[in-house]
Amino acid sequence: MAGYGLPNEHHLSFILQESLKSKGYNIEVINGSVSGSTSSGGLNRAEWTLSEPGVNLMILGLGANDMLRGIEPSETKNNLEKIIQISLKMNIDVILAGMIAPNSHGSKYKKKFDKIFSDLSKEYKLELIPFLLDGVAMNAELNLSDGMHPNYKGVMIISKKLEKIILKKGIKNY
Numbered sequence: 001m002a003g004y005g006l007p008n009e010h011h012l013s014f015i016l017q018e019s020l021k022s023k024g025y026n027i028e029v030i031n032g033s034v035s036g037s038t039s040s041g042g043l044n045r046a047e048w049t050l051s052e053p054g055v056n057l058m059i060l061g062l063g064a065n066d067m068l069r070g071i072e073p074s075e076t077k078n079n080l081e082k083i084i085q086i087s088l089k090m091n092i093d094v095i096l097a098g099m100i101a102p103n104s105h106g107s108k109y110k111k112k113f114d115k116i117f118s119d120l121s122k123e124y125k126l127e128l129i130p131f132l133l134d135g136v137a138m139n140a141e142l143n144l145s146d147g148m149h150p151n152y153k154g155v156m157i158i159s160k161k162l163e164k165i166i167l168k169k170g171i172k173n174y
């Protein structure tokens with residue numbers, strides 16, 4: 001999550017890093033996302049972003065903008081799969097942060113899109129967050145006025161969810 005509409009100190013990467021540091025973990029969380037980016041843009045950035053020294057874990061949270069633009073789910077899946085493959089070749093662990101589509105593009109689109117994340121997590125044996133925005137989406141108190149992007153309170157919920165998974169996986173590896 002790029003942190004659209006938020007000051008840097010409210011970005012997910014900053015909040016997650018500070019929370020982990022407060023628990024005694026000296027981990028740098030790098031925000032490799034770009035506001036409005038699609039899975040195609042993420043794929044274009046993957047190799048050079050992941051080649052930064054010391055990257056051991058990637059939280060892959062792309063796909064929402066693909067869905068909002070109605071990009072064919074098979075294209076999104078293909079892009080995400082290539083990003084996963086690049087990461088795994090570089091011995092970088094992946095947590096896959098899923099999204100779900102509303103019915104605005106039709107039920108057929110929704111069914112195809114929603115399967116992307118579970119299919120990839122099974123195929124590559126990845127830790128999956130089925131819906132990253134679970135508990136945040138559609139809650140006006142947890143989103144900016146646009147109704148789509150999490151505010152500080154929403155980011156805090158997402159950060160806690162990610163932190164729990166990272167700690168469960170064994171942070172000593174990162």
